[in-house]
Every structure is written in C-alpha cells, then in structure tokens.
Amino acid sequence: MNTIHYKEAKWWYTNSNGRIVCTLCPRYCELSDGQSGFCYIRQNIGGKLYNTGYGRPTGFAIDPIEKKPLNHFLPGTQILSFGTAGCNLGCKFCQNWSISKAKLDETYSLNASPEDVVHLAKKYRTPSIAYTYNDPTIFGEYVIDISKLAREEGIKSVMVTAGYIDKEARKEVYKYIDAANVDLKGFTERFYFKNTLSHLDPVLDTIIWLKKETEVWIELTTLLIPEENDDDEQIKNECDWIIENLGDTVPLHFTAFHPDFKMMNKERTPHSTLLKAKQIAEEIGLKYVYIGNVFDSKNQSTYCINCGSLLIERNWHSVKFHKFENGKCKKCNFEIPGVFN
Numbered sequence: 001m002n003t004i005h006y007k008e009a010k011w012w013y014t015n016s017n018g019r020i021v022c023t024l025c026p027r028y029c030e031l032s033d034g035q036s037g038f039c040y041i042r043q044n045i046g047g048k049l050y051n052t053g054y055g056r057p058t059g060f061a062i063d064p065i066e067k068k069p070l071n072h073f074l075p076g077t078q079i080l081s082f083g084t085a086g087c088n089l090g091c092k093f094c095q096n097w098s099i100s101k102a103k104l105d106e107t108y109s110l111n112a113s114p115e116d117v118v119h120l121a122k123k124y125r126t127p128s129i130a131y132t133y134n135d136p137t138i139f140g141e142y143v144i145d146i147s148k149l150a151r152e153e154g155i156k157s158v159m160v161t162a163g164y165i166d167k168e169a170r171k172e173v174y175k176y177i178d179a180a181n182v183d184l185k186g187f188t189e190r191f192y193f194k195n196t197l198s199h200l201d202p203v204l205d206t207i208i209w210l211k212k213e214t215e216v217w218i219e220l221t222t223l224l225i226p227e228e229n230d231d232d233e234q235i236k237n238e239c240d241w242i243i244e245n246l247g248d249t250v251p252l253h254f255t256a257f258h259p260d261f262k263m264m265n266k267e268r269t270p271h272s273t274l275l276k277a278k279q280i281a282e283e284i285g286l287k288y289v290y291i292g293n294v295f296d297s298k299n300q301s302t303y304c305i306n307c308g309s310l311l312i313e314r315n316w317h318s319v320k321f322h323k324f325e326n327g328k329c330k331k332c333n334f335e336i337p338g339v340f341n
Contacts, residue, residue: 007054007141009042020044024169025088025137028204030078036141039138040086053084054142057107058133059119062124064317067254068132068160068294071302072338073179073217075312076319079158080126082117083133084142085109089162089184090197093225095260114145115315121155127177132160140165140173147176159216163206164198172208179217179339181253182207186222186229187238195228204241211246217339219251225278226257235277239284248285249337254278256293275299288337305335 011024019030024038029037031044041053065079087094112120121129129150131143146156156178162327163182165173174180184203185196190232192200210218224230242250254277256269274291278299283291291299295316302312305321309331311324323330327340 006043006045006050006052009049010141010167012049014047020047020049020141020231022049023166025141025166026199027088037088038090039088039135041084041138046340048153050225051139051141053086053139055111055113057082057084057112060110060120062100062111062126063130064319064321065128065130065158066314066317068130068158068181069221069255069290070158070179070217070219071253071290071300071314072104072219072251072288072336072340073158073323074127074339074341075302076158076321077128077341078124078126079128080117080121080124081130081132082112083131083136083235084139084231085134086138087134088138088164088198089135091224092195092264093257094180095258114142114149117146118153118155122153123152123320128156128158130158130160132158135162135164137161137173140169143173143177143297144175148256156325162196163203163210164204164205165202167209170209173216174210174216177214180210180217181219181221184220184222184238187234187241188229191229191234204245207243208221211250219253220247221253221255222277223255223257224273226267226269226273228290230269230273230277232276235280237289239281239286242287247290248287250286251288251290251338252281253290253292254281254284255291258293269293271296302336303334304329304334304336306330310335 012020012022022029022042031046031296036043043052060082062078063081133272136143150157159180189200207336210216253273258268288304297315300314310325313320328335
C-alpha cells in the first residue's frame with residue numbers, strides 16, 4: 001500500500017485572532033498552530049488545517065452487513081469495514097474506545113490510499129465499504145475520495161455515524177454515500193451533553209436532512225443504557241419524533257449496552273428492556289423494529305407487515321431468506337422498503 005502524507009483539510013477558516021476554526025462538525029474547534037481538535041486528527045500545521053488521519057486506517061475487517069447494523073440494505077452480504085483513530089464525540093459508554101479515544105501516535109495505523117481501499121473491496125468481493133468503528137465524519141475528506149472511486153467501480157458506501165456534522169460539510173461528505181446507520185444515542189439534551197459531550201439537535205437535523213434531501217438509505221440505532229436513556233417516556237418521545245419526521249418504515253434498532261470505558265459501573269441492558277422498547281415503538285406505529293447485541297432470532301428477523309410471513313431470518317449475523325425475492329414478499333407481493341440484491 002502507498003505511503004500517505006497529511007491531507008490539507010476542507011471546511012475551515014482563519015478567525016480574527018489568527019486561529020483556525022474547523023467547520024466540519026458543530027464543535028467548531030478553534031486551533032492555534034500545532035493544536036489538534038477534539039477529534040485528535042484535524043490539526044493546525046503552519047496556519048493550515050490538515051486531516052492527519054487521511055490514508056491512515058487502524059485496520060480492516062470483513063463483516064456481515066448486519067453488524068453495522070443494517071437490516072434493509074444488501075442483507076446477507078459482507079462489507080469491508082475500517083476506521084481511523086479519534087472521534088468528535090466523547091461518549092462515556094464508547095464500545096470502540098481503544099480506537100476512538102486514541103491519537104494516531106497511540107495506535108497502530110496502516111497506510112492506505114483511497115485506491116488501496118477500493119482495491120481491497122474488489123479483492124475480497126465485498127459489494128460495499130463501511131466507514132465505521134470511530135465516527136467517519138472526522139475523516140470526511142478520506143470518505144469523499146474513497147466513496148467517489150467506489151461508486152465508479154459499482155461498490156456501495158456505508159456511513160456508521162453519530163450524525164454530528166455541520167450542515168454545509170455534510171453535503172460533500174455524503175455525496176457518494178449509499179446508506180447510513182445513525183446512532184441516535186438518546187432523546188434528551190441532558191443525556192447527550194452529559195454522556196457524549198455533544199448536543200441532540202444537530203443530530204436530529206442531520207437525520208431529517210438524510211431522509212428528506214438525499215437518496216441515502218438510513219437506519220437508526222439506539223443503545224439502551226440502564227437508568228440513562230431506557231425509560232419509557234424517552235423511548236416514546238423518540239419514536240413519536242421518528243414517525244412525525246421520518247415516517248413509519250425507517251428501521252430502528254434497540255441494542256444492548258455492556259459495561260465499557262467510563263461506564264463500568266453500569267449493568268448490562270436486560271433483554272426485557274429491549275423487548276419493552278420494541279413493544280412501545282410498534283404500538284406507536286413503527287413497522288420495522290429490531291433488537292441487537294442479544295440472542296433473539298425472532299426479534300432480529302424481518303416479517304412482511306402485510307401478511308406476517310417470515311422473510312429474512314437472522315440468527316445473530318447469520319441470515320436465511322424465506323418468502324422473499326427482489327425486495328418483495330413472495331406470498332402477497334408486498335414490497336419491503338430498503339435496498340436489496
């Protein structure tokens with residue numbers, strides 16, 4: 001693979017104090033010469049902003065696409081996954097913290113050009129590439145260059161993200177993106193500020209923009225953390241918002257928390273909490289609600305909402321197709337929303 005040098009960043013300006021203001025995400029970090037942003041990989045070097053994570057992934061993996069999780073986008077296929085060091089959120093419950101909270105000099109990084117990444121996807125015959133593990137927003141320039149090349153080769157691109165991105169920057173970052181799983185981490189400003197060091201409204205704005213102004217297929221994930229974001233009222237408010245702003249067919253994943261990073265004192269999410277959340281969501285009117293990070297094939301599988309037939313059976317990340325073909329139920333010909341082979 002080719003050696004990559006620092007990439008001059010997009011989305012910045014110099015303010016009246018001579019500091020660089022990074023405008024990639026709603027943090028708008030102000031950086032003196034030599035200083036890096038909250039994300040660690042956007043740095044003021046000699047009066048210019050550079051993306052020091054460009055071309056420096058922490059590693060690659062071939063994953064089932066259900067692991068992202070995406071249930072209505074190329075189900076049953078594999079996806080080439082990678083991330084870099086750093087993140088623009090400060091989640092106390094981060095389950096990839098060894099990567100997202102690491103600086104480049106604290107973690108092992110590879111050198112991989114955009115051409116190298118697309119070549120890997122072709123070599124291993126994965127129909128899509130996932131920008132994941134940390135938040136790909138922070139390596140937006142890298143995402144753009146890879147996803148553009150990937151589209152030219154007929155390979156799809158998937159963002160696994162918290163959706164914390166500036167309104168102007170997102171137009172470029174998502175230009176060649178085909179699908180996104182957005183972590184809607186909770187549904188109160190208090191939860192976001194206390195536990196992620198970010199804010200809720202910019203995330204909601206991004207989700208609405210993705211749904212209404214792009215062709216990106218979106219699914220949402222909420223990691224339910226005991227006594228933090230798992231109360232019935234918060235779940236109900238989230239689902240009401242989804243119905244009102246996105247419609248009733250956007251897939252929603254409720255996933256189980258396990259103690260990690262700065263939340264080692266919390267218990268694992270009970271299975272019953274996930275089932276209750278799913279019940280609330282379905283009673284409100286959401287059509288495709290799934291639970292994850294637990295063994296529960298019934299509640300991870302996809303059913304026809306018209307006739308009730310089992311269409312896509314999931315056992316963890318193992319997938320079996322039943323009465324399902326070309327995106328439709330073979331029994332009643334009802335079309336399932338999503339992107340299918």
